[in-house]
Amino acid sequence: MTKIAVAKGDGIGPEIMDAVLSVFQAAQVPLEYEFVDMGKWVFDKGFSNGMTSEAQQTIENLGILFKGPMETPKGKGVKSINVTARKTWNTYANKRVFQTLHGVDTVFSKAGIPIDVTIVRENIEDTYGGVEHMITPDVALSRRFITRPGSMQVIKYAFEMASKKGARRITCGHKANIMKLTDGLFLECFYEVAKNYPDLKADDVIVDDLCMKLVTRPDTFDVVVLTNLQGDIVSDLCAGLVGGLGFAPSANVGDHISIFEAVHGTAPDIAGKGIANPTALLLSGFSLLQHVGLYDKANMIENALLYTLESGVHTGDFGDRNKPSLNTTEFANAIIANF
Numbered sequence: 001m002t003k004i005a006v007a008k009g010d011g012i013g014p015e016i017m018d019a020v021l022s023v024f025q026a027a028q029v030p031l032e033y034e035f036v037d038m039g040k041w042v043f044d045k046g047f048s049n050g051m052t053s054e055a056q057q058t059i060e061n062l063g064i065l066f067k068g069p070m071e072t073p074k075g076k077g078v079k080s081i082n083v084t085a086r087k088t089w090n091t092y093a094n095k096r097v098f099q100t101l102h103g104v105d106t107v108f109s110k111a112g113i114p115i116d117v118t119i120v121r122e123n124i125e126d127t128y129g130g131v132e133h134m135i136t137p138d139v140a141l142s143r144r145f146i147t148r149p150g151s152m153q154v155i156k157y158a159f160e161m162a163s164k165k166g167a168r169r170i171t172c173g174h175k176a177n178i179m180k181l182t183d184g185l186f187l188e189c190f191y192e193v194a195k196n197y198p199d200l201k202a203d204d205v206i207v208d209d210l211c212m213k214l215v216t217r218p219d220t221f222d223v224v225v226l227t228n229l230q231g232d233i234v235s236d237l238c239a240g241l242v243g244g245l246g247f248a249p250s251a252n253v254g255d256h257i258s259i260f261e262a263v264h265g266t267a268p269d270i271a272g273k274g275i276a277n278p279t280a281l282l283l284s285g286f287s288l289l290q291h292v293g294l295y296d297k298a299n300m301i302e303n304a305l306l307y308t309l310e311s312g313v314h315t316g317d318f319g320d321r322n323k324p325s326l327n328t329t330e331f332a333n334a335i336i337a338n339f
């Protein structure tokens with residue numbers, strides 16, 4: 001049986017992870033879990049990278065981490081646990097799939113416009129190195145690193161994934177008109193890789209124009225690849241198109257280790273109330289199941305989730321406000337009842 005590492009995370013993390021694992025258990029998913037100590041609560045115990053050395057070893061041995069969201073510790077010079085994990089294990093591609101889900105009403109679903117956009121965000125470079133310093137008390141400087149090998153590996157991943165999924169179009173979002181060297185290099189790499197995929201329509205759109213086009217004609221996009229910061233912002237925009245952060249899954253893919261998690265954070269405003277929507281983490285769980293070849297279980301759970309959403313069952317963050325909402329556990333149980 002495949003064994004994976006699981007970190008429940010902080011805030012709403014344990015609530016949504018328990019809900020998702022209860023769905024996996026009811027579906028008799030043949031996975032073994034090794035729970036690892038990772039998150040802000042581990043950072044608070046004095047582990048500066050947010051995980052114990054045992055946790056790091058386990059994740060490196062197993063190669064797959066299923067994680068809940070983790071709070072970024074406050075304070076200057078303190079790095080995000082999530083960013084540290086992505087860098088430590090070189091998970092260079094962040095794949096985020098945004099799809100119309102029946103039962104999750106949005107302006108587009110009401111207008112009959114289907115959305116199926118996959119964002120591939122470069123996950124390691126850019127301003128996320130956190131290389132910042134004060135030049136004078138009034139001037140802060142941040143350094144932005146974009147490298148050819150780093151750009152090539154994520155762009156190659158995006159083209160290969162787009163080709164396998166039968167995409168029609170792959171678009172590079174960028175700001176190369178202003179950041180001619182950094183975004184210019186990323187764009188150059190994009191067209192270099194594109195030469196190997198003549199069947200895919202490859203084009204580019206300046207990122208501000210891309211945002212406008214995504215909110216007016218999202219159905220014209222298929223796969224979009226971007227640098228780290230721009231990819232992060234455009235991802236949350238796309239989450240809004242399909243109903244919100246509660247429906248935005250993500251996979252951080254590397255050559256040796258992959259991390260599956262929701263796009264959203266620890267939701268401190270609702271943590272501990274038991275009302276969070278577990279769908280984004282469950283959708284991330286589908287990618288994990290597909291990644292380990294458990295396609296039947298992934299389909300079974302996906303069908304039950306889609307049926308549940310279509311029947312109008314919902315947590316408090318979406319759906320018909322006139323209908324009562326379910327809490328996290330009740331929502332998971334409603335999915336299980338639809339197997």
Ligand code: NAD
Pocket residue numbers: 012016068069070071072073082245246261262263264265266267268269270275276277278279280317
């Ligand atoms: P957030 O995503 O936690 O919350 C934004 C808004 O969305 C909140 O109103 C929240 O209630 C709502 N929301 C998010 N997930 C939800 C869900 N599953 N169900 C219902 N509502 C949901 O963003 P934030 O407040 O900017 O960040 C809080 C913390 O999370 C920060 O410390 C941040 O660094 C961290 N964070 C972690 C990750 C990660 O672990 N990958 C990602 C983003 C943010």
